[in-house]
Amino acid sequence: MLSSLGTRRARLLASALVVATLTAGCFTGQSHSGREIPLPASGLTREVYDLVNADRAAIGLPALTWDAQLGGLAQSWSETMASTGSFEHSDLDATLASPEFDGFRRLGENILVGSCNMTAAEMEKAWMNSPGHRANILGGFNAIGVGVVCSGGRVWATQSFGTA
Numbered sequence: 635m636l637s638s639l640g641t642r643r644a645r646l647l648a649s650a651l652v653v654a655t656l657t658a659g660c661f662t663g664q665s666h667s668g669r670e671i672p673l674p675a676s677g678l679t680r681e682v683y684d685l686v687n688a689d690r691a692a693i694g695l696p697a698l699t700w701d702a703q704l705g706g707l708a709q710s711w712s713e714t715m716a717s718t719g720s721f722e723h724s725d726l727d728a729t730l731a732s733p734e735f736d737g738f739r740r741l742g743e744n745i746l747v748g749s750c751n752m753t754a755a756e757m758e759k760a761w762m763n764s765p766g767h768r769a770n771i772l773g774g775f776n777a778i779g780v781g782v783v784c785s786g787g788r789v790w791a792t793q794s795f796g797t798a
Contacts, residue, residue, distance in 0.1 A: 678782045679705075681754030682793065686771055686778060689762060695772060701796060703735070704779025708794040711745070712781035716790040721747050724792075735796075742770040742795035750784040757791055770795050 687697040711724045726741045735741070744767045746757055761767040775795035782791045 678754050678757075678789075678791075679709075679780045682757055682780045682782070682791065683778065685754055685758040686780075686793065689758065689771055693772065696776075698778040698795070699776060701777040701779050703737075704777055704794040704796050705781065706779065707781075708743075708779040708792040709781030709783075711743070711792045711794070712783040712790045715745065715747070715792075716783045716785040716788070721745065721790075737798055738796045740775070740797040742773065742775060744770050744793040744795075746789075746791040748789050748791075750787055750789050752789050757789075761793070 683698075683700060690697060707724075707729065714724075715721060723743055723745060726743055729735055730738060730741050744761050746760060748757070748760070761771060770793070773795070775797050777796040777798060779794045779796075780792070781794070782789060784790075
């Protein structure tokens with residue numbers, strides 16, 4: 635008999651497989667402006683995106699739409715943290731006030747640093763085990779972008795959330 639933790643993991647894995655199966659041939663999404671944009675086809679970025687939506691599906695929440703602008707924001711911030719060695723949140727108020735992000739009413743961000751051999755599942759588990767990060771993943775956002783950089787043996791990852 636599975637323990638409750640084992641049952642939860644089995645359900646999460648099943649949800650992740652469903653999301654992966656449903657999105658396997660579908661590499662487009664929509665931006666906050668409604669135009670079709672490409673999703674990351676593979677790699678850690680795509681895996682993190684799929685795991686976020688599996689976590690949401692596991693509790694009956696709708697999937698977050700991939701947004702290329704948020705993906706660029708997340709990637710840029712991960713690169714900034716990696717190049718400076720500074721682990722801190724970006725200034726989302728300034729980002730939200732910039733004309734480039736006028737299509738968003740609200741932004742959120744999760745950041746992470748770990749070893750380069752960290753898997754997407756380990757990243758998502760770390761975020762889900764943190765109440766604030768979990769709140770962003772399961773909160774009222776409707777779009778996401780993910781950025782991941784491996785530099786100097788460390789992985790720097792950002793999840794950028796938005797509400798259009």
